[in-house]
Amino acid sequence: MTYKEKSPESWANDITRILNDVYKNDENRFPVNVKNVALEISKQKFPNDPITLIEGNSFDRFEGMLKPREGKNEWGIFYNNNMPKGRINFTIAHEFGHYLLHRKLLLKGIECDYGAMKDWNSPETKRETDANTFAAYLLMPFDDFRKQTKNKKETIALFKNLSERYGTSLISTILRWIEQTEKRAVIIESIDGYIDWSWSSKNAKNSRIYFSARNPNQDPIELPKESAAYSNSESLEGITQKNIWFNETCVEINIPYEHNNNLTLLIFDDVVEEIEDAVYTDVYDEIMKKHF
Numbered sequence: 001m002t003y004k005e006k007s008p009e010s011w012a013n014d015i016t017r018i019l020n021d022v023y024k025n026d027e028n029r030f031p032v033n034v035k036n037v038a039l040e041i042s043k044q045k046f047p048n049d050p051i052t053l054i055e056g057n058s059f060d061r062f063e064g065m066l067k068p069r070e071g072k073n074e075w076g077i078f079y080n081n082n083m084p085k086g087r088i089n090f091t092i093a094h095e096f097g098h099y100l101l102h103r104k105l106l107l108k109g110i111e112c113d114y115g116a117m118k119d120w121n122s123p124e125t126k127r128e129t130d131a132n133t134f135a136a137y138l139l140m141p142f143d144d145f146r147k148q149t150k151n152k153k154e155t156i157a158l159f160k161n162l163s164e165r166y167g168t169s170l171i172s173t174i175l176r177w178i179e180q181t182e183k184r185a186v187i188i189e190s191i192d193g194y195i196d197w198s199w200s201s202k203n204a205k206n207s208r209i210y211f212s213a214r215n216p217n218q219d220p221i222e223l224p225k226e227s228a229a230y231s232n233s234e235s236l237e238g239i240t241q242k243n244i245w246f247n248e249t250c251v252e253i254n255i256p257y258e259h260n261n262n263l264t265l266l267i268f269d270d271v272v273e274e275i276e277d278a279v280y281t282d283v284y285d286e287i288m289k290k291h292f
């Protein structure tokens with residue numbers, strides 16, 4: 001398989017395997033030293049055009065940048081060091097993802113400013129999503145993530161511990177949890193009482209628990225008036241809400257920040273699936289009778 005065909009996930013998983021081998025059970029395995037990893041891996045795998053410089057500065061035009069070094073077959077990663085540490089780690093990993101996945105298409109390099117990303121359907125967005133996927137997989141590998149979260153109650157304290165372990169922001173840590181949980185959960189970011197964006201776990205989506213807040217043809221979605229998010233009230237341990245969200249019972253964890261912004265995590269009760277044995281048996285019998 002050439003590097004062009006390799007997905008963000010398999011790039012990150014390959015590097016994770018190397019790191020697991022190197023560190024074994026060493027407690028320094030996390031947070032991933034993403035600077036060293038990018039320098040070392042690129043030197044080993046692509047000695048003809050490695051990353052040779054990773055540098056922070058007070059750039060205001062972008063959060064991260066991947067750039068070919070003038071007159072050399074080398075690349076540099078630059079990041080805005082005015083960001084919180086979790087954002088810096090994620091940004092370097094994101095640019096490293098662009099290097100592995102896209103550098104042959106980005107001969108002049110790329111500047112990334114995630115806040116400015118508005119068009120969610122453009123090819124540029126796919127490229128950005130791929131770089132984010134790579135970063136999440138590299139910094140928070142599922143094997144370790146599952147070990148750390150197994151049989152633990154989801155509270156902000158747990159997510160804060162995880163974000164410290166992985167050197168990631170709280171929000172990207174919660175997104176990672178949502179991505180791998182079997183529970184029905186939704187994360188929502190809201191501004192001034194309206195949902196700005198949200199993301200649902202697989203099983204939440206399967207039971208129609210999601211918001212299409214980014215659908216341009218839909219009216220803005222207002223938060224339920226009885227929710228902690230609507231009243232900007234902090235509930236870090238979570239409060240039980242009945243029939244407020246999706247006419248179901250859920251735990252609402254809410255973190256207000258800045259003015260009227262809220263980060264909200266909803267965790268719904270598990271659904272016990274009703275297996276309709278009788279119906280399936282009847283159909284099965286019918287088919288068997290007809291054809292055999």
Ligand SMILES: [Zn+2]
Nearest residue numbers: 094112128131
């Ligand atoms: Zn980018």
